[in-house]
Amino acid sequence: xYYELDERIGKRKQSQKKLLRVTFPDGxxxxxxxxxxxxxxxxxxxxxxxxxxxxxxxxxxPIITREIYKGYEADIKPLDNGWYVHACGDSTEKYLRLTTIxxxxxxxxxxxxxxxxxxxxxVKGFTx
Numbered sequence: 001x002y003y004e005l006d007e008r009i010g011k012r013k014q015s016q017k018k019l020l021r022v023t024f025p026d027g028x029x030x031x032x033x034x035x036x037x038x039x040x041x042x043x044x045x046x047x048x049x050x051x052x053x054x055x056x057x058x059x060x061x062p063i064i065t066r067e068i069y070k071g072y073e074a075d076i077k078p079l080d081n082g083w084y085v086h087a088c089g090d091s092t093e094k095y096l097r098l099t100t101i102x103x104x105x106x107x108x109x110x111x112x113x114x115x116x117x118x119x120x121x122x123v124k125g126f127t128x
Contacts, residue, residue: 020091022045059088
């Protein structure tokens with residue numbers, strides 16, 4: 001009944017939240033309710049030793065950096081050993097960035113998926 005009323009008065013139906021799921025060759029699967037958490041944890045698993053070679057920019061800054069850019073503090077997330085990732089953007093942007101990084105580093109066997117019906121793991125917050 002409410003749905004029909006919403007349709008008549010022109011309200012849009014809210015789309016489901018898109019999630020990321022990353023599967024590694026060793027069987028580890030990362031999929032959290034927070035897409036940024038999945039993105040960051042996948043990069044941590046890949047390792048900063050490899051990520052230092054990534055040539056990808058976000059807002060004219062390297063996506064993998066040792067700097068926290070002024071004005072973007074909320075989007076900069078810690079990786080490891082003083083390295084950070086510029087983790088701004090929506091689910092689709094994070095999906096595209098992660099797949100680009102994997103292709104650029106020629107990492108085989110890592111599967112990145114975007115969808116709405118994935119089973120998620122619970123995690124409290126970012127680990128340092």
